[in-house]
Amino acid sequence: MNIQYLFKELYHRRRRTLTAIFSLAVGLAILITINALSMAYNKASRIPLKEIGADITVQRAGNVPEDLTGPVFACSAVTIKNDEIKQIQQLPGIDGFAQALLLWVFDEDRFTIMLGIDGENPVGPGTLRSEVIDGNFFEKGKHQALAEISYARTYNIQTGDQITIAKKTYMISGIVDASRATKIAAANIYLDIDDAQKLARESKQIQAVSPFGTKDANILFIKANSSHIEALTLSIKNILGEKASVATPASFLKSLGSLFALSDKFSLATSLIALIVTILIVLKTMAGNLAERANEIGVLKAVGWSNKNIASQLAGESIIQCLMGGILGLILSFIAASLLGLIQVNIPIPWEMSPTPHFLPGGGDPVFKTLQLPVTISWSLTAFSILLSVVVGAVASYLLSNHISQIKPSEVLRNE
Amino acid sequence: MNDILTATGLNKAFDNLQVVKDVSLTIQKGEFVCLVGKSGSGKTTLLSVLSGLEQPTSGEVTINGTSITNSLENDLALFRRKSIGFVFQSFNLIPTLSAWENVALPLFPVKMDREKRKERAMELLGQMEIDHRAEHRPSALSGGEKQRVAIARALVNYPEIIFADEPTGNLDSETSEAIMNILKHLHKQKGLSILMVSHDQELAASCDRIIHMKDGEVIS
Numbered sequence: 001m002n003i004q005y006l007f008k009e010l011y012h013r014r015r016r017t018l019t020a021i022f023s024l025a026v027g028l029a030i031l032i033t034i035n036a037l038s039m040a041y042n043k044a045s046r047i048p049l050k051e052i053g054a055d056i057t058v059q060r061a062g063n064v065p066e067d068l069t070g071p072v073f074a075c076s077a078v079t080i081k082n083d084e085i086k087q088i089q090q091l092p093g094i095d096g097f098a099q100a101l102l103l104w105v106f107d108e109d110r111f112t113i114m115l116g117i118d119g120e121n122p123v124g125p126g127t128l129r130s131e132v133i134d135g136n137f138f139e140k141g142k143h144q145a146l147a148e149i150s151y152a153r154t155y156n157i158q159t160g161d162q163i164t165i166a167k168k169t170y171m172i173s174g175i176v177d178a179s180r181a182t183k184i185a186a187a188n189i190y191l192d193i194d195d196a197q198k199l200a201r202e203s204k205q206i207q208a209v210s211p212f213g214t215k216d217a218n219i220l221f222i223k224a225n226s227s228h229i230e231a232l233t234l235s236i237k238n239i240l241g242e243k244a245s246v247a248t249p250a251s252f253l254k255s256l257g258s259l260f261a262l263s264d265k266f267s268l269a270t271s272l273i274a275l276i277v278t279i280l281i282v283l284k285t286m287a288g289n290l291a292e293r294a295n296e297i298g299v300l301k302a303v304g305w306s307n308k309n310i311a312s313q314l315a316g317e318s319i320i321q322c323l324m325g326g327i328l329g330l331i332l333s334f335i336a337a338s339l340l341g342l343i344q345v346n347i348p349i350p351w352e353m354s355p356t357p358h359f360l361p362g363g364g365d366p367v368f369k370t371l372q373l374p375v376t377i378s379w380s381l382t383a384f385s386i387l388l389s390v391v392v393g394a395v396a397s398y399l400l401s402n403h404i405s406q407i408k409p410s411e412v413l414r415n416e
Numbered sequence: 417m418n419d420i421l422t423a424t425g426l427n428k429a430f431d432n433l434q435v436v437k438d439v440s441l442t443i444q445k446g447e448f449v450c451l452v453g454k455s456g457s458g459k460t461t462l463l464s465v466l467s468g469l470e471q472p473t474s475g476e477v478t479i480n481g482t483s484i485t486n487s488l489e490n491d492l493a494l495f496r497r498k499s500i501g502f503v504f505q506s507f508n509l510i511p512t513l514s515a516w517e518n519v520a521l522p523l524f525p526v527k528m529d530r531e532k533r534k535e536r537a538m539e540l541l542g543q544m545e546i547d548h549r550a551e552h553r554p555s556a557l558s559g560g561e562k563q564r565v566a567i568a569r570a571l572v573n574y575p576e577i578i579f580a581d582e583p584t585g586n587l588d589s590e591t592s593e594a595i596m597n598i599l600k601h602l603h604k605q606k607g608l609s610i611l612m613v614s615h616d617q618e619l620a621a622s623c624d625r626i627i628h629m630k631d632g633e634v635i636s
């Protein structure tokens with residue numbers, strides 16, 4: 001392969017070169033962008049759960065409380081028994097596990113959502129430890145609690161205050177800004193799960209609708225490798241029965257409803273079409289190039305170039321063109337990605353996962369996690385597309401090398 | 417042995433069309449031979465068979481003691497690169513390459529410094545007296561200049577024989593004469609063997625020997 005000849009050919013036949021480069025670039029950019037978009041939706045669908053330090057949340061639906069006084073369970077989160085919890089905990093593929101207890105408390109003067117949490121656990125709402133904006137995280141066994149900032153404002157609560165909810169008094173150890181962190185299992189007051197369990201156990205309303213034992217809970221948070229999530233979901237549903245409601249990235253992806261989110265098959269099909277069209281364009285450009293240069297190839301043969309010499313020269317040209325097309329395609333993709341990254345997506349959080357009573361102002365309003373679509377082009381996608389473009393160039397020239405050997409050098413004597 | 421080229425019993429047919437019929441001829445080292453005949457008489461076909469651009473249907477061609485019939489395509493290409501130079505009626509220069517790169521074209525597959533190649537090409541362009549156009553591409557050259565570049569290209573590999581198919585066919589009479597003078601000079605001064613096809617009886621008259629062709633046969 002002669003580099004000098006190669007670049008002169010590409011440079012002096014600019015129109016042809018640019019056509020080849022651009023068509024490859026556009027095809028590749030479509031391919032990359034679709035994949036990046038599909039990955040972005042996948043990533044976005046993991047965010048609501050990730051914010052609460054989990055990959056799966058588990059609840060069980062039950063009956064509506066009969067009488068709204070004192071502590072009750074929202075109908076979307078009733079008792080999950082301790083022995084069920086233990087069974088779930090032992091399922092294979094679980095990397096982290098936490099339980100919590102969500103209570104609605106109807107007092108004379110106010111309504112409070114309380115979440116009993118395991119503050120030491122890095123999985124689940126324990127992650128709120130890093131969102132304390134005033135005071136400290138509550139200490140176990142001291143009847144302390146954290147107040148959510150907007151609730152604290154409404155009722156003028158400050159760090160160090162004593163508040164009484166469901167006839168029990170807690171010291172507010174700090175204020176937490178949960179809205180920034182999570183939309184799942186959002187509460188007004190966060191307290192130790194032992195305290196919450198005590199409240200639940202002593203509540204007649206709760207016991208009437210959904211018997212509750214000392215160590216039971218009503219929300220589980222599970223960390224798991226994405227390859228295990230599907231199997232885990234099935235097993236959990238087996239353990240908890242048909243009322244189980246299991247939220248996973250896949251369920252959020254479904255609720256996003258985008259074409260890209262809806263099906264991997266769509267992205268795969270579009271990618272394949274883009275790829276095939278690209279390869280066809282490259283092949284057609286090169287075949288045209290070959291036909292146009294039949295005489296030139298004859299001359300090369302006449303002056304003593306072997307088929308291999310010629311094939312490698314033309315392969316060099318096509319690989320360089322495809323490589324440049326690949327690079328341009330990547331640049332176009334990065335531009336497209338940064339534009340698509342401006343798109344805001346609203347991921348709907350199902351009411352069940354952060355229940356509020358419908359009859360209260362704002363209760364039952366749809367809750368969304370709003371975020372910029374996290375479109376990024378990964379290194380692996382970058383490497384793949386560069387490799388792909390080079391392979392396309394090489395394969396195309398290999399497919400056409402047969403045509404080269406069919407050109408007869410004697411034809412150059414007859415081209416007047 | 418003083419023969420540079422020997423052909424015996426050559427036949428060439430395209431499908432059922434017999435274009436070269438039982439041709440036997442020899443060209444001596446340093447001889448300048450002209451092949452003349454009417455259009456369609458088979459001159460170009462004979463030249464392509466003699467030079468190894470095409471395989472004969474039957475018969476044998478030997479160049480400088482090497483039989484080139486029944487050789488593999490790649491071996492033939494290598495043989496042409498080492499021993500043969502071509503000059504065409506329509507120049508057949510590569511449009512994207514400069515004059516000197518066109519001259520060096522047969523050397524591209526040879527392992528060799530770029531500088532060495534250029535040196536050799538420039539030397540030949542100098543002999544053709546167009547070294548001042550070395551960096552120009554063919555589209556910027558006149559017909560005569562193009563043919564000088566083509567002759568330089570034919571000489572770049574120190575060939576044992578040059579095949580030229582109507583090298584002046586696309587040139588006006590004055591330029592034709594100049595090109596003929598170059599070929600004659602190469603023949604006289606360097607002792608180069610040349611086989612040239614020509615329509616022009618007048619140009620052919622200055623050759624050592626004339627071979628007449630008619631309907632695929634050598635008649636004298």
Ligand SMILES: Nc1ncnc2c1ncn2[C@@H]1O[C@H](COP(=O)(O)OP(=O)(O)OP(=O)(O)O)[C@@H](O)[C@H]1O
Nearest residue numbers: 430433435453454455456457458459460461462615
């Ligand atoms: N590849 C081919 N396939 C079929 N027929 C061919 C082929 N090449 C040449 N011929 C035929 O062979 C005959 C001789 O052609 P050739 O080009 O050798 O003649 P020529 O003497 O060089 O003519 P001219 O003086 O016009 O160049 C013609 O009738 C031509 O049509």
Ligand SMILES: [Mg+2]
Nearest residue numbers: 459460461581
């Ligand atoms: Mg002819």
